[in-house]
Amino acid sequence: MSHELITKQVVNLSKAVGKFIKDELTKVDESDIETKGIHNFVTYVDKKAEDTLVSQLKQLLPEAGFIAEENQTLLKKERFNWVIDPLDGTTNYIHKLPPFSISIALMDMDEVILGVIHEINLNETFYAWKGSKAYLNGTEIYVSKTKILKNSLIATGFPYYDYSNLTGYLKLLEELMKTTRGIRRLGSAAVDLAYVACGRFDLFYEYGLQPWDVAAGVLIVKQAGGNVSDFSGSNDYIFGKQIIASNMLTHKEFNSALNHTMGL
Numbered sequence: 001m002s003h004e005l006i007t008k009q010v011v012n013l014s015k016a017v018g019k020f021i022k023d024e025l026t027k028v029d030e031s032d033i034e035t036k037g038i039h040n041f042v043t044y045v046d047k048k049a050e051d052t053l054v055s056q057l058k059q060l061l062p063e064a065g066f067i068a069e070e071n072q073t074l075l076k077k078e079r080f081n082w083v084i085d086p087l088d089g090t091t092n093y094i095h096k097l098p099p100f101s102i103s104i105a106l107m108d109m110d111e112v113i114l115g116v117i118h119e120i121n122l123n124e125t126f127y128a129w130k131g132s133k134a135y136l137n138g139t140e141i142y143v144s145k146t147k148i149l150k151n152s153l154i155a156t157g158f159p160y161y162d163y164s165n166l167t168g169y170l171k172l173l174e175e176l177m178k179t180t181r182g183i184r185r186l187g188s189a190a191v192d193l194a195y196v197a198c199g200r201f202d203l204f205y206e207y208g209l210q211p212w213d214v215a216a217g218v219l220i221v222k223q224a225g226g227n228v229s230d231f232s233g234s235n236d237y238i239f240g241k242q243i244i245a246s247n248m249l250t251h252k253e254f255n256s257a258l259n260h261t262m263g264l
Contacts, residue, residue: 001061003113003114003129003130003131003132004129004132006060006061006106006114006129007114007116007127007128007129007132009060010057010060010104010106010114010116010127011116011118011125011127013053013056013057013060013104014102014104014116014117014118014125015118015123015125016052017049017052017053017086017102017118018102018118018120018123020045020048020049020052021045021049021086021087021093021100021102021120022120022121024045025093025096026096028043028044028045028093028094043087043090043093043094045087045093046069046086046087046090047086049086049087049102050068050069050084050086053082053084053086053102053104054066054068054074054082054084057082057084057104061080061082061106063077063079063080064077064080064081064082064106065077065080065081065082066081066082066083066084067081067082067083067084067107067211067212067215068082068083068084068085068086068212069084069085069086069210069212079108079109080106080107080108081106081107082104082105082106082107083103083104083105083106083107083112083211083212083215083216084102084103084104084105084212085101085102085103085104085190085210085212085213086102087100087101087102088100088101088102088103088188088189088190088191088212088213089101089186089187089188089190089191091187092186092187092188097187098120098121098122099119099120099121099122099186099187099188099191100119100120100121100187100188100191101117101118101119101120101188101190101191101194102116102117102118102120102190103115103116103117103190103212103213103215103216103217104116104117104216105212105215105216105219107215110238111130112130112215112216112218112219112238113129113130113219114127114128114129114130114219115127115128115129115215115216115217115218115219115220116216117190117191117193117194117216117217117220119188119191119194123137124136124137124194125137126141126194126197126198126220127220128219128220128222128223128224129219129223130219132223133223133224134197134198134220134221134223134224136194136198141197141198141199141224142198142199142224142225143196143197143198143199143202143221143224143225143226143246143247143248144199144200144201144202144247145199145247145249146202146247146249146250147249147250148249148250148253149176149179149180149203149250149253149254149257150179150180150181151180151181151202152180152181152202152203152250153180153181153182153184153200153201153202154176154180154182154183154184154201154202154203154204154205154254155183155184155185155186155192155195155196155201155203155204155205156173156183156184156185156192156204156205156206157185157187157189157192157206157208157209158185158206159206159207159208160208161208162207162208162241165207165262168261168262169207169262171261171262172257172258172261172262175257175261176257184201189204189206189209189213189214189217189243190213190214190216190217192204192206192217192245193214193216193217193218193220193221193245194217194220196217196221196224196226196245196246196247197217197220197221197223197224197226198224199247202246202247202250203244203245203246203247203250203251203254204243204244204245204246205231205243205244205245205254205258206242206243207231207241207242207243208241209241209242209243210241211238211239214237214238214243215238217245218237218238218243218245221245225247225248226245226246226247226248227245227246227247227248227251228243228244228245228246229243229244229251229255230242230243230244231244231255231258231259231262233255244258
């Protein structure tokens with residue numbers, strides 16, 4: 001298997017599906033929106049985009065299964081699995097507010113071996129494969145060189161369902177507001193991770209995320225020279241619903257602040 005070749009084919013696929021998503025932007029209205037939860041929505045665009053991705057990815061690698069957001073009936077296989085979010089940032093999308101993106105990863109057992117994130121509004125495609133550099137539209141990207149949190153621009157997201165850590169989370173948010181260059185909440189975890197990889201953000205953290213939100217991004221961040229962990233500093237960030245992604249230099253300091261404020 002050529003990881004590079006498959007990655008580039010996935011890049012082309014993400015661009016094609018991204019064009020469909022963008023073309024449908026002005027056609028979606030309230031009657032097209034289904035509510036999966038109080039903060040969780042889906043449209044025919046999500047479903048059609050996922051159907052197209054699944055169909056094409058099956059042709060690329062017939063032996064692979066799927067871990068996907070919208071279609072939970074797709075079979076997961078023992079070794080290879082595509083991990084896909086056809087529209088990360090649906091709430092943004094239905095409000096016609098960027099960013100929103102497509103996130104596609106391929107896992108070999110527990111290891112992510114390729115990742116592609118296509119941010120649709122700016123037509124920016126971030127990607128990497130096992131052993132490669134990280135790229136944005138064909139140009140190598142690298143994490144930032146910011147050394148301390150005081151000089152960092154940080155991204156985060158807010159939990160949709162699990163509010164058990166909310167008190168500590170808000171306490172951490174307050175501290176970071178006072179002691180860093182700022183906090184941003186874009187509404188697409190995949191884009192947050194891509195922006196860490198290319199140095200626009202110095203660090204991203206969030207809890208309550210799903211594998212399809214983060215799988216592609218964690219590889220891209222790592223291949224761009226960054227570091228990824230869960231809140232305890234361990235490696236359970238794809239299925240563990242906790243993630244810190246950084247430029248590596250700020251990781252330890254942030255982890256210390258997180259553990260202090262959230263009592264972890």
